[in-house]
Amino acid sequence: MGHAFAKFDAEGWNCKKCGRPLTPCSVNVEYMGSSFFVELPGCQECGFILIDDELALGRMLEVEKLLEDK
């Protein structure tokens, strides 16, 4: 599960606040009582994490459903 979302594709997107490009950040994700770390694009400075539509409606949705059926 640790690398469930190990996909980094935030090309062209910067943090609005500090202007930095997004880099891989380790993030703690939680759902239905399960918690795990994944790497997601985000701003190292501000801590904002970007979950794009492809990830949210693809792999992340699959894992959500899996956890709901557990």
Add this chain to the structure above:
Amino acid sequence: MEELTLRKFESYCTQEDPPACQCRCPVHVEAGQMLAKLASGAVDEARKILERYLPLASLTAFLCDGACLEKCLRANLDQSVNIPLLEREIIVNGRATRLYPLPPTSKRVALIGAGLSALTAAYELARRGHKVEIFHLSTPGGTLNSLAEDKLPPQALVEAIDLLESLNTDFNQVQSFEPQWFEKLKKEFGAIFLSLDDPDLLPQSLGLNGELIVDPVSMALKDSNDYLFACELTQSYPMSNLISSGKKVAASIDRILQGANLTAARENEAVRESKLRVNLTGRKVIAPIVPSNSGVYTTQEAQAEADRCLNCSCLACVPPCPLLRSRKGFYPKKWTREFYNNIITAFGIRHSNININSCSLCGLCSSLCPNGFNMSEFIDLAKLDMVVTNHMPVSAHEFALEDQLFSNSKPAYFLRPQKGFKSSAALFFPGCQLTASLPKAVRDLYKYLAANFEGGLGLWSACCGAPGRWSGRRKFTDSTISLLRTDWEAAGKPEVVLACPSCRRFFLSEIPFIPIRSLWSLINSLPLPSSAQPFSGELSIHDPCAARLDTEGQEAVRAILSKLGQKIIEPTFTKTTTLCCGYGGLASLANPVIGQQFVLERLQSTTEPIVGWCAVCRDRFKEQQHPALHPLELLFPQLSPKEAMEQKPPTISDRRYNRAAFAKEMLKDIWEEEIEEEKTMNLKIEISDKVMDDMERRRILISDVTAVLEYTEVNGPMFLNPESGRQIACFRPRQVTFWVEYEKKDDLYIVTKAWSHRMILKSAPGPSLDSPATLEGYARSGGRV
């Protein structure tokens, strides 16, 4: 759920009971499967099936007296399939299956007499590894030796005896049967069988002088201490009874030798009536094939005759239901087992959650099943169980539950007596979906009803609570019922006039203490409204699944349309067998793919525009670009029928807006009450049709997008793409995080994408990622926090 509950539901489905021919056959040959193989040319496979049931088939297939013929259902159409003759064909042309006897045991069994029952018993016992010794006076076979050649080819008996000898069976010819010899035999063998169908064997010769009584299940002789067995004792000794006697005796002796119970779980060995229900409607008459070659089929003739087999099965409910037919070889009994196993799963993934939530609770299976099996009742129990044990996927029904809360909270909910009346003789309850789909027609309808009603007709705008019930949430449903009950009692406990078939079903089962009346019967009793106009062409009438058993409503709607001069045609599946649009049970919400199959199934056979008396059905037909109308659009038209049927259906956002707008307008126009406007930032937001379509599929409301943008207006966006100038922001107002990608031109937000997820990013700072509002609070506020 208790296992007993499962068994009760399983017992309604007769699909697994063998067909009538198999139940009547003394050895229960699976004739349907055998003939299917033969018809397809796989004669070796057919023989394999025959040999599985018929002991010593190379001999006994010639002796079958066709007890099944009297039960073959094809006799009701033309003439029974000639199974006995086809069995001969299979034995003559099919290759014998290689035998794999069990390893030899140390047990010895004596068979006295060598009639047909002894030969079949010997075969079954020898295959199980027991040493069989047959004692006989003359040539083995008894009466078989005197059969005519055309009845039994002489080599069949010879070959059968050779086969038995190769299977650890000894044929011992003795000079005579005597009591002392018999007593000696009793001491030597584990069990003894008397083949009384051998004319050489008289019980008296063994010293058995009293009346012999044989147990019909085990074939054990009474008072023999389960040691002596005999074949069925009848005058005529029908061949097939002797064959089954041998088989039953072998099973009994094997049980005795292994120390097992002699009679337990043997009820299905007896000849019995089949419970399988078979619908012969639409089955073709096919004349029986007459053998061209002196009573023997050619290969082609045998295949053609085998092909006449109806392959009896029930499956009455399976083909029209997208859920029941979604897994090959499944029928209600298998589905209920699957669902039961799913809900008792202790560890691991509950794979069938999605299937349980895909039942539309439409009750079609119950209407089609000869035994009245009702999947919706089973699903109802399964869902309650899933919720109680906290195993109901939260995302499956959440949107509908929020919708229900929205309908029963301030912006949409109200109950008022008729203007000018202090109390109500009755309350009109349009239901949340009708005010969401046709608010203006409901307004005109109420004015028309109120003008024609004695004693005051109040208006009650609410959701009955059906969505909560469909989702299996008992407590949630009870709180809705409590709200409705309190307000109904305060209104003086009047009768409630219901427009929506789902409300009607819900009131009947969940709020039975509230007296109800059908809107359609009421309209039918009044003069038609002056605004009423028919559509110039024919309309296919659609009964909602919730009104499957509401004959009063069905007839009233047809009577109203008839008075209006509207030409209607009945679809193939109508009234009690009407097809569901897929919304029922929230199936389309939990599983949009199957939801679409439901609606397409209904539309498949209909080319005409549809008139359906459920607002959701109408909208779901429109979503598939099929023109559809609600009867209220003919009675209280806002557009011409042609324009109305082709108008796009309301989006999920429109539906909430319409409910709130209906309440606001009615309270202002009729009751002269001003509703306080909600405070919003009044952001200028532009959403293209394409983005709206995506939001519709993803169940994202305009108010969700607005919530993100209002948050952004205060806190600033999170991400920027310098090249495109687009920005991204997110906000988690409840159990869902919403993301919006947009361009900002001056003060205008142009939304380019919207998506959502339910997972929580715990370590991410920025916008509040923990829900700041309860689901209920969020919904009641119309999506604003």
